[in-house]
Amino acid sequence: MLISLTYLKLKEMSRKHNIEKAKKLIKTAKERGAKLIILPSLFPVGNTFEIYNNEKKMRSVVKNLAEKIPGNSTDILVKLAMEGEIHLIAGPLLEQAGPKIFLTTLVISPDGEIIGKYRKIMMSEKDVKLGISGGKEPIYVVLDKKYGVLSEDDLFSPEISRILALGGSQLIIGTTRPVNKKQDLIKYVAITRSVENGISYLINGEIIENEDGEIVGYTPTFIATPDSLVYKEAEDEDSIVLVESSMIIQNKEGVNTRLNGIEPIIYGLCKSIKKTKMNEKPIPKPEG
Amino acid sequence: MLISLTYLKLKEMSRKHNIEKAKKLIKTAKERGAKLIILPSLFPVGNTFEIYNNEKKMRSVVKNLAEKIPGNSTDILVKLAMEGEIHLIAGPLLEQAGPKIFLTTLVISPDGEIIGKYRKIMMSEKDVKLGISGGKEPIYVVLDKKYGVLSEDDLFSPEISRILALGGSQLIIGTTRPVNKKQDLIKYVAITRSVENGISYLINGEIIENEDGEIVGYTPTFIATPDSLVYKEAEDEDSIVLVESSMIIQNKEGVNTRLNGIEPIIYGLCKSIKKTKMNEKPIPKPEG
Numbered sequence: 001m002l003i004s005l006t007y008l009k010l011k012e013m014s015r016k017h018n019i020e021k022a023k024k025l026i027k028t029a030k031e032r033g034a035k036l037i038i039l040p041s042l043f044p045v046g047n048t049f050e051i052y053n054n055e056k057k058m059r060s061v062v063k064n065l066a067e068k069i070p071g072n073s074t075d076i077l078v079k080l081a082m083e084g085e086i087h088l089i090a091g092p093l094l095e096q097a098g099p100k101i102f103l104t105t106l107v108i109s110p111d112g113e114i115i116g117k118y119r120k121i122m123m124s125e126k127d128v129k130l131g132i133s134g135g136k137e138p139i140y141v142v143l144d145k146k147y148g149v150l151s152e153d154d155l156f157s158p159e160i161s162r163i164l165a166l167g168g169s170q171l172i173i174g175t176t177r178p179v180n181k182k183q184d185l186i187k188y189v190a191i192t193r194s195v196e197n198g199i200s201y202l203i204n205g206e207i208i209e210n211e212d213g214e215i216v217g218y219t220p221t222f223i224a225t226p227d228s229l230v231y232k233e234a235e236d237e238d239s240i241v242l243v244e245s246s247m248i249i250q251n252k253e254g255v256n257t258r259l260n261g262i263e264p265i266i267y268g269l270c271k272s273i274k275k276t277k278m279n280e281k282p283i284p285k286p287e288g
Numbered sequence: 289m290l291i292s293l294t295y296l297k298l299k300e301m302s303r304k305h306n307i308e309k310a311k312k313l314i315k316t317a318k319e320r321g322a323k324l325i326i327l328p329s330l331f332p333v334g335n336t337f338e339i340y341n342n343e344k345k346m347r348s349v350v351k352n353l354a355e356k357i358p359g360n361s362t363d364i365l366v367k368l369a370m371e372g373e374i375h376l377i378a379g380p381l382l383e384q385a386g387p388k389i390f391l392t393t394l395v396i397s398p399d400g401e402i403i404g405k406y407r408k409i410m411m412s413e414k415d416v417k418l419g420i421s422g423g424k425e426p427i428y429v430v431l432d433k434k435y436g437v438l439s440e441d442d443l444f445s446p447e448i449s450r451i452l453a454l455g456g457s458q459l460i461i462g463t464t465r466p467v468n469k470k471q472d473l474i475k476y477v478a479i480t481r482s483v484e485n486g487i488s489y490l491i492n493g494e495i496i497e498n499e500d501g502e503i504v505g506y507t508p509t510f511i512a513t514p515d516s517l518v519y520k521e522a523e524d525e526d527s528i529v530l531v532e533s534s535m536i537i538q539n540k541e542g543v544n545t546r547l548n549g550i551e552p553i554i555y556g557l558c559k560s561i562k563k564t565k566m567n568e569k570p571i572p573k574p575e576g
Contacts (some may be wrong), residue, residue, distance in 0.1 A: 019525055121553060128549075134557070156484055157550055158446030183484065185517065186478035195473065196444055211299040229473065262445055263561065265409060268424070269447040270558035272454055273551065 001144040003036045003173075006028035007221035007234035009207040010046035018044040019076060022287045025078045026084040026285040027239050036143060039090035040206035042173055043150060045077060047177040048208055049126050051217040055120040062130050066096040069104060069117065087143060087231035089173055092120050095230045105175070106150045107141045116141040117244050120151035121160055127153070128134060134227045140275060145245055148199075152175030155189055155203070158196070160264070167198040172197075186219050187230060193225040200231070200248040207237050289317040289432040291324045291461075292317035293529040295522035297495040298334035304496045305386075306332040307364060309526060313374040317528050324431060326492035327378035329440060330465055332364060335465040336496055337414050339505040350418050352385040357405065358390060362408035367395040375431060380408050380439045388421045391464070393439045405469055408474045409448055415441070422425040426451050433533055438462030438566045443477055445490070446484070449553070453485040460485075466505035475509050475518060482512040488519070488536040495525050514538060 006025050011017045022039060029037050041047040045065060049058060067073060072209055075091045081088040091105030108115030119135025120127075127134075137161055141147045146162030148171070152287045155161075164172060172193070176186050205219030221241060222233035225248050234241045294313050299305045310327060317325050320376075329335040333353060337346060350485060353363060361381045369376040379393030395404030407423025407476045415422075426448055429435045436459070443449075443462055452460060457553030460481070465476050493507030510521040513536050522529050 063457050064505070091501060123549065136552070138556075157452070158484060159550065159553045162446070162558050163560045173538070183480065184519065188517075189480045191473065192477045192480035228454070229470065229476075232515050261411065262447065263446050265447045266557065266561050267555065268426075270561075272451045273554050273558075 001035045001245045002033045002037070003202065003243050003245055004032075004034035005038050005202055005204045005221050005234065005243075006040065006207055007205065007207070007237060008040055009209055009215075009237040010043070012048060012088070012208055012210050013045050015076075018046070019080075021071040023083075025238065026080060027088065029242065030084050030086055031241060032240075032243060034086060034240075036087040036089065036285070037084065038087060038173060038202065038204040039077070039080075041092060041177050042094070043090055043206075044073070045151075045206050046206065046208045048217070049130070050124070050177050050179045051208060055129060058078065058126070059226055062094060062101065062132065066101045068097070069093070069095050069106070070114070074106065074114070077106060077108055078112040078114075081110060082112045085110045088230040089116075089141075089149070091118075091175065093121070094132075101131060102133055103127070103151060104135075105149055107149070112189070115196055116149065118151060118260075119151045120154060122153040124153045131207065137225055138167070140164070140167060140169060143250060145170040148172040152177050155186070155193065155201075158193070161193045161197050161199075165199055169199060170252075171200050171202060172243060173202045173204075175246040176202055177227045178219050182216040183219055187222060187224070190222070190224040191229045193282075194229075195226050198224040198226050198250050200250070202241075202243070205234075206274065208257045223248065289324045289533045290319075291490065291531050291533055292322035292324070293326050293492045293509050293511070293522065293531075294328065294491055295493065295495070295525060295527050296328055296331070296507040297497055297503075298328065298331070298380065300336060300496055300498050300504075301333050303332045303364075306334070308338060311371075313526065313528055314368060314374065317530065318372050318374055320528075320530060322374060322528075323532060324375040324377065325372065326461060326463070326490065327365070327368075327376060328492055329380060329465050330382070331378055332361070334494065334496045335440075335498040336505070337418070338465050338467045339413070339496060340422045343417060346414070346418055350382060350389065350420065353381040354389045356385070357381070357383050357490075358402070359384075361384065362394065362402070365394060365396055366402075369398055369476045370400045373398045375554050377404075377429075379406075379463065382420075383407070389419060390421055390423055391415070391439060392423075393561065395437070406435065406437045408442060410440045410441040410445045426455070428452070428455060428457060433537060434457040436460040440465050441473070443481065443489075446481070449481045449485050449487075453487055457487060458540075459488050459489045459490065459533060461492075462528075464494075464507040466494050468498045468505040471507055473550040475510060475512070478510070478512040482556070483514050486514050486538050488513040488538070490531070494523075497533055508535065510538075 025052030
């Protein structure tokens with residue numbers, strides 16, 4: 001299955017502008033044979049959480065954007081998937097679920113069905129401050145292969161990747177939120193995950209420009225594989241990165257051998273955290 | 289406590305030559321105030337396991353070098369620590385323990401006492417092929433601070449670092465074995481570990497030259513911190529990198545907050561590995 005990452009320069013909060021751009025890229029990707037297209041975090045408005053320190057502004061962004069699923073943003077994505085006749089992985093969006101807000105990634109089929117819904121597990125400090133809740137269960141999407149889904153900070157938890165690897169993921173697809181410094185860190189982490197789990201990572205970044213057209217933050221869009229480290233990378237804004245899934249899927253036996261070796265270590269980790277927990281128990285108050 | 293990493297160009301199998309070089313660097317480090325000095329993997333002969341594909345040659349290297357602890361190599365290290373009046377972390381050495389061979393790192397006090405002994409846990413494919421066994425327990429050394437010890441491939445297991453972090457390590461000290469390609473990978477992984485655990489990593493690499501004076505492999509010697517990524521790095525061969533431990537120790541509260549957030553995810557990992565294990569149970573044979 002030919003997969004396309006998109007490296008969009010998103011104009012902050014400009015839905016119409018961004019959707020038009022995405023449509024063009026989806027068309028190009030489709031013409032070149034893509035069957036699955038990844039869209040960036042908080043498409044179509046752009047994710048600015050790690051760029052601005054203005055908590056008040058960010059709170060109002062969260063409040064304004066959070067919507068039920070399905071909702072406005074879902075409708076936009078469903079339309080893009082159906083028009084393009086492609087599978088779409090997009091997100092996270094801000095999902096309002098009762099009193100809670102989650103960052104939720106959607107997998108949409110060419111006939112507009114939501115076939116996967118993943119709530120980001122690993123919260124950043126900012127997410128927590130903005131009142132966003134974390135999900136609990138990693139998900140896999142089975143298309144031509146079994147794909148694990150990651151969302152933004154999830155990449156920074158080695159455990160989530162381990163769970164996906166142990167569950168048999170053959171590729172991992174994730175998005176990142178743009179930052180205004182240390183953009184390469186995301187590459188180092190994705191390379192590390194790729195090597196330690198023996199799986200390729202497809203990471204979709206984005207570029208954010210503000211109303212004045214200044215670029216305020218970005219993260220790269222790239223593919224990390226255990227052998228090549230960075231296998232492919234988007235060079236220009238508003239471009240796509242194409243990859244045939246079968247070309248970057250590792251030999252399953254090799255991966256299993258690697259994972260078997262780490263099992264006793266993971267057991268050690270589980271024991272260790274139990275012990276730490278026990279040591280942290282509050283000392284009982286003296287009677288009387 | 290001022291710590292010194294050493295970036296030695298080791299001549300393959302030339303004990304005398306390498307010990308002389310190390311003595312000079314230890315003297316320099318001590319004159320500049322270092323109280324703890326790290327020496328490279330398989331000092332003084334150099335580690336060539338990942339450089340050569342000649343299994344027969346490597347088997348004979350392992351056989352020749354494996355010795356009891358204390359033994360010849362330990363004696364050399366004890367002498368260096370006592371002469372230099374410094375703490376020394378050196379290794380791994382090839383330790384012969386009954387029928388088993390381990391890769392064992394030693395922590396030696398200025399009065400020549402072995403105050404820490406760590407058997408490398410995470411085996412590379414080569415280690416396994418060469419009949420080397422893995423250790424089981426991570427260790428901490430308490431000097432001015434609590435230091436976690438890593439050895440070579442241990443860095444590639446996120447779980448070992450998590451165990452060390454949960455156990456309260458304030459710094460991690462590790463060595464790496466030289467490779468003949470992708471030398472930067474070790475930096476990416478150390479940066480990732482540093483960021484995901486909120487702890488600084490002191491990584492001691494080495495350069496290997498063969499008998500003809502050709503450089504056949506190396507890994508960098510550097511310090512990774514959560515904030516600076518690469519905080520310091522050895523530029524030249526046969527040089528030292530000095531760092532004051534208190535300068536790169538993170539605020540403990542910050543680290544704990546970070547680790548609390550990942551606890552439910554680690555529980556998920558533990559559950560997940562149990563589930564995977566259950567699913568792998570062989571199907572019972574039909575009766576008769």
